[in-house]
Amino acid sequence: MKQYDYLIVGAGLFGAIFAYEARKRGKKCLVIDRRSHVGGNIYTKEVEGIQVHQYGAHIFHTSDKEVWDYIQKFAEFNRYTNSPVARYKTELYNMPFNMNTFNSMWGVMTPAEARSKIDEQIADAGIKEPKNLEEQALSLVGRDIYEKLIKGYTEKQWGRRATELPSFIIKRLPVRFTYDNNYFNDKYQGIPIGGYTQIIEKLLSNIEVHLDKDFFANRAEFAAQADKILFTGMIDEYYNYCYGELEYRSLRFETEILDCENYQGNAVVNYTEYEVPFTRIIEHKHFEFGSQVSSINPKTVITREYPAEWNRGDDPYYPMNDDKNNDLYAKYRLLAEKEHNVIFGGRLGMYKYFDMHNIVSEALKCVKTNLY
Numbered sequence: 001m002k003q004y005d006y007l008i009v010g011a012g013l014f015g016a017i018f019a020y021e022a023r024k025r026g027k028k029c030l031v032i033d034r035r036s037h038v039g040g041n042i043y044t045k046e047v048e049g050i051q052v053h054q055y056g057a058h059i060f061h062t063s064d065k066e067v068w069d070y071i072q073k074f075a076e077f078n079r080y081t082n083s084p085v086a087r088y089k090t091e092l093y094n095m096p097f098n099m100n101t102f103n104s105m106w107g108v109m110t111p112a113e114a115r116s117k118i119d120e121q122i123a124d125a126g127i128k129e130p131k132n133l134e135e136q137a138l139s140l141v142g143r144d145i146y147e148k149l150i151k152g153y154t155e156k157q158w159g160r161r162a163t164e165l166p167s168f169i170i171k172r173l174p175v176r177f178t179y180d181n182n183y184f185n186d187k188y189q190g191i192p193i194g195g196y197t198q199i200i201e202k203l204l205s206n207i208e209v210h211l212d213k214d215f216f217a218n219r220a221e222f223a224a225q226a227d228k229i230l231f232t233g234m235i236d237e238y239y240n241y242c243y244g245e246l247e248y249r250s251l252r253f254e255t256e257i258l259d260c261e262n263y264q265g266n267a268v269v270n271y272t273e274y275e276v277p278f279t280r281i282i283e284h285k286h287f288e289f290g291s292q293v294s295s296i297n298p299k300t301v302i303t304r305e306y307p308a309e310w311n312r313g314d315d316p317y318y319p320m321n322d323d324k325n326n327d328l329y330a331k332y333r334l335l336a337e338k339e340h341n342v343i344f345g346g347r348l349g350m351y352k353y354f355d356m357h358n359i360v361s362e363a364l365k366c367v368k369t370n371l372y
């Protein structure tokens, strides 16, 4: 008899949901994380009375009622709607691409005028079947928007030419012929009042959690304690990079507390020029509508997000889901399928650019497959 039914590597959203559901079904779990806090990349922390999204802006959005109902059990959500503003040199544009953007770009007023301007630029680009991100963008919104709002941001974010990137990355962004600045098309959207960490803490309550513990520092000893392992770290690292390294993109966050009540007037401002080294600045108080503004002690917290190359030992924030890496992942996946006692889950374990709603849905699927 081993001490635990499950060893769960990673106290992020995937690991925490699995642990919660396993405990509900009478399984004894040990959760470990190499970081000194729970929550993985959705971790939030209170600073100056403001919930700070420690690893970048996190907005929950989904059209799946089951996912929305599930996450609501662990926090009350506000009505935050993501509406970033993009800065290109001295120009400001609303995101995602909509009538407000088209009006600022070309002075057009009606959807028909905007459509005709974009169609003209799409025809000039002459792309029949887009083969990469640049071609996809040019055939979706034309050259002006591509040059000012997409190319620079994308190339610094991913550290590659837009012609070398897969087009799916840009397909996340809506193009609309209405005056609607909502970044997402989903039915439900919001941010948990009081931050995301409470969700993870509730999911993990009454479960043994050991922080600052790296699975690889003591692999055999950890594995010996449980019948099964749920692994939400990097799948290539789990297999000692035996087929080679998968590629990731990393980030560096620079957070500052400022003596100012309102720094940029919006939660998210994107800097789309290549020459500005960061991609966006987030001002955390606006995720909760500046409700923490105090005229007695006016402070705000901002974070600049700098894209960075990933090297072993760095935080792997984004999988690079192009064909080369997806093929390599498929080889690791074959190894994973032969395992009887190890399950892989989450953004790193499944090597997929998953948002939180995808994680909830995948974790619940994983529960059904493994715990029913």
Ligand code: FAD
Pocket (backbone or CB within 6 Å): 009, 010, 011, 012, 013, 014, 015, 032, 033, 034, 035, 039, 040, 041, 042, 055, 056, 057, 058, 059, 060, 061, 213, 214, 215, 216, 232, 233, 234, 251, 317, 318, 345, 346, 347, 348, 354, 355, 356, 357, 359
């Ligand atoms: P993670 O959160 O990465 O958790 C994995 C955990 O495993 C980590 O805590 C890690 O420390 C631990 N771990 C890894 N290896 C080991 C090891 N060897 N030993 C011990 N512990 C280990 N999603 C949205 O829906 N909306 C957004 O607005 C949004 N914005 C984002 C912005 C940024 C900058 C980033 C990077 C992501 C964003 N996401 C967003 C995606 C969201 O963060 C992920 O979908 C989610 O956090 C993935 O959860 P996870 O549990 O799979 O992984």
Ligand code: UDP
Pocket (backbone or CB within 6 Å): 086, 095, 149, 150, 151, 153, 154, 157, 169, 170, 172, 173, 270, 272
């Ligand atoms: N993007 C862009 N300009 C912007 C914002 C986004 O070109 O102002 C592109 C960029 O390639 C980015 C992708 O759209 O990687 C997805 O953006 P999103 O904001 O959804 O990315 P995430 O929040 O996951 O980093």
